[in-house]
Amino acid sequence: MTALLIRDLRLAMRAGGGFGLGLGFFLILAVLVPLGVGPDTGTLALIAPGILWVGALLACLLSLDRLFALDHEDGSLDLLATSPIPLEGVVAVKALAHWLTTGLPLALAAPVLGILLNLPGPAFAPLMLSLLLGTPALSVIGAFGAALTVGLKRGGLLMSLLVLPLYVPTLVFGAQAVSRAAQGLDGSTALLLTAGITAGSAALLPFAAAFALRINLR
Template structure:
């Protein structure tokens, strides 16, 4: 498993489109927002949490088609299907590698980008925590979408159409945690969306690797 994760990390760096592209896209979204909604500090503070979460979600989409496509093109995916590691473990390793190269850098960069949107001081901690808990779900769901579309030519658009509706619950509760945290609400106000966000992540981690493995098997037949 560790060797597979290390291999995917190396492939992500060599092939490009990894954390650098995701961070650049995230920065572009954050930078252009004041031009679209106006530079008023009060307005930016109100929408900062939602914009940061939406930017991180869209940045995750950029590299989803690379999760399995490279392995499918060079035949490595067929070898992995016959390897001692079960395909469920392969799917989980792919999702973890994607999160390390995309979700983790976005989580670490979000507080710095929050300064550009005048995010209130209490919101930085909760924004980081919500992204740290929610972005793994984005990677696992993205891996499932990549498994469904692997082998399809120009399947990037179809992948986005499949994955985006599945991302909506994570976006809603993640942004809600960040918004309530920015408003200075205590744990009592944050407990419900925070628990729901964690529940979504745990459910996707527990279930979707099996669905991804089944989709890979079907596409390899």
């Protein structure tokens, strides 16, 4: 499993692998929003938590279609399905690799981009913490969506339609934690709910994704 993780990390680091794609999208969004909304600092501070979380969500979505599609095209997925590694473990490793190359960089870069959106100072730590707690759920849920659509033509579009509704609870609680911190309120409940969604997703969805892969590989 370690070898599989290293392999997926190397593939993500290559040109076109999606490592810089999410960060680039996140940066462009943070730059364009002030241009579209206007320079009013009060308005930017109000919408910054939601904009940063929506940006992180969409950035995670960009590279999900590659999660199983490339392995399916070159036959590697069939080999993984017949290897001693449980297919549930393969799904978990691929979700972890996706988070390490997408979700983690987004969480680390978010406070810097929060400056562009005039995010209040007390919200910087909750922003990073909420993304660290919430983006793993985005990767695991995305892995489930990618498993459902592997091998389908235009599967990326269908996957987005399937995954986006499942992202809503993580988005709501993650953005709420940052918004409450920006207003000087306690956002710990929202953070705990975000962590709970991630824990539940990590515990259940690899099994659902492995089941979907087995059906698609028949």
